[in-house]
Amino acid sequence: MIQFDTVHKRFPNGTTAVHDLSLEMPEGGVTVLVGSSGCGKTTTLRMINRMVDPTSGTIRVGGKDVLERDAAELRRSIGYVIQQSGLFPHRTVLDNIATVPLLLGWGRRKARARAAELLETVGLAADAGKRYPHQLSGGQQQRVGVARALAADPPVLLMDEPFGAVDPVVRTQLQDELLRLQKELSKTIVFVTHDVDEAVRLGDQIAIFRTGGHLVQCASPAELLARPADDFVADFLGAERGLKLLSLENLAEVPQGPAPEGGAWTLVLDEDRRPRSWRSTSGDTTFPVRPLRDGDSLLAALNESIASPAGLVARVDAQGALTGVTSRDDIHEHAARAHGTASVAI
Numbered sequence: 601m602i603q604f605d606t607v608h609k610r611f612p613n614g615t616t617a618v619h620d621l622s623l624e625m626p627e628g629g630v631t632v633l634v635g636s637s638g639c640g641k642t643t644t645l646r647m648i649n650r651m652v653d654p655t656s657g658t659i660r661v662g663g664k665d666v667l668e669r670d671a672a673e674l675r676r677s678i679g680y681v682i683q684q685s686g687l688f689p690h691r692t693v694l695d696n697i698a699t700v701p702l703l704l705g706w707g708r709r710k711a712r713a714r715a716a717e718l719l720e721t722v723g724l725a726a727d728a729g730k731r732y733p734h735q736l737s738g739g740q741q742q743r744v745g746v747a748r749a750l751a752a753d754p755p756v757l758l759m760d761e762p763f764g765a766v767d768p769v770v771r772t773q774l775q776d777e778l779l780r781l782q783k784e785l786s787k788t789i790v791f792v793t794h795d796v797d798e799a800v801r802l803g804d805q806i807a808i809f810r811t812g813g814h815l816v817q818c819a820s821p822a823e824l825l826a827r828p829a830d831d832f833v834a835d836f837l838g839a840e841r842g843l844k845l846l847s848l849e850n851l852a853e854v855p856q857g858p859a860p861e862g863g864a865w866t867l868v869l870d871e872d873r874r875p876r877s878w879r880s881t882s883g884d885t886t887f888p889v890r891p892l893r894d895g896d897s898l899l900a901a902l903n904e905s906i907a908s909p910a911g912l913v914a915r916v917d918a919q920g921a922l923t924g925v926t927s928r929d930d931i932h933e934h935a936a937r938a939h940g941t942a943s944v945a946i
């Protein structure tokens with residue numbers, strides 16, 4: 601969908617922001633650009649919709665050289681979300697979302713109906729539409745920013761640190777929402793972030809840049825974590841690289857057995873067989889239990905197996921009823937296997 605072919609950007613003051621970049625961003629996938637401050641991520645993103653033009657090289661969107669397209673028309677056909685949402689403060693939320701449809705000449709009624717539909721899509725209540733941006737929380741404003749970018753249903757979305765200004769809990773919620781939306785919409789997304797965990801969570805591929813606009817490695821999160829190209833990438837991914845890899849594997853394949861009876865710890869269930877707590881045999885100590893489902897990650901399982909006094913993870917079905925328990929040893933074994941597979945088989 602988006603192809604960079606030896607693209608170079610040198611600003612008039614002599615700064616090279618992007619150095620001979622060749623990169624493909626596949627249709628319907630999320631490509632995350634990461635790297636330290638000033639390494640050229642934003643410039644790369646902005647060259648896609650011609651907010652910045654390259655010094656040399658070619659960028660194609662849908663097979664067409666962007667320099668052969670009218671810049672304003674190109675920009676309207678590509679969704680753009682930035683940090684702090686970039687909403688117009690004096691326009692209502694609904695009118696903000698309707699911006700591009702109105703520019704495209706949709707007519708007020710149709711544009712507003714589309715905006716109202718999108719409010720729901722991004723998880724906001726209908727009455728938020730009548731408010732002004734400053735009357736919303738930072739997280740809600742970011743949702744409006746995403747809705748505005750989606751308004752004319754563009755095939756491509758550019759997102760420049762869209763969740764950088766919100767607290768970690770809201771950030772995780774916004775990431776979840778984006779993943780949910782992406783499952784439905786399959787947009788071609790280019791996403792800039794400083795945050796490696798965000799990149800691993802959201803990316804189908806991750807491109808790591810270093811200062812001077814050099815692309816160092818572009819690979820799937822699993823490949824990157826298992827086989828960083830060099831020390832720079834390994835350092836950038838951080839000391840918890842192994843644990844991050846476990847966040848990509850789920851529990852489904854790990855065996856489970858019946859909950860233990862007569863040991864030091866008993867799993868207490870409610871009348872619907874939902875785990876409530878771990879209770880010591882003497883009965884005077886209880887520990888909280890955090891049951892996991894097949895779709896939860898091996899990292900969550902490892903964490904829970906360490907927190908659980910019995911060293912066991914309670915597993916539940918979609919209704920929350922107990923299906924069995926898994927031991928710390930089984931989780932370790934699968935974790936080691938996941939590492940082995942990722943580092944040789946990719």
Ligand SMILES: Nc1ncnc2c1ncn2[C@@H]1O[C@H](COP(=O)(O)OP(=O)(O)OP(=O)(O)O)[C@@H](O)[C@H]1O
Pocket residue numbers: 611612613615616617635636637638639640641642643644
């Ligand atoms: N208009 C401009 N004129 C001159 N230099 C610029 C211009 N825009 C960006 N730069 C420089 O180009 C380099 C890359 O900037 P860019 O904003 O693309 O980096 P970034 O990786 O997105 O950084 P950050 O993570 O801090 O946002 C930096 O050295 C920056 O100072």
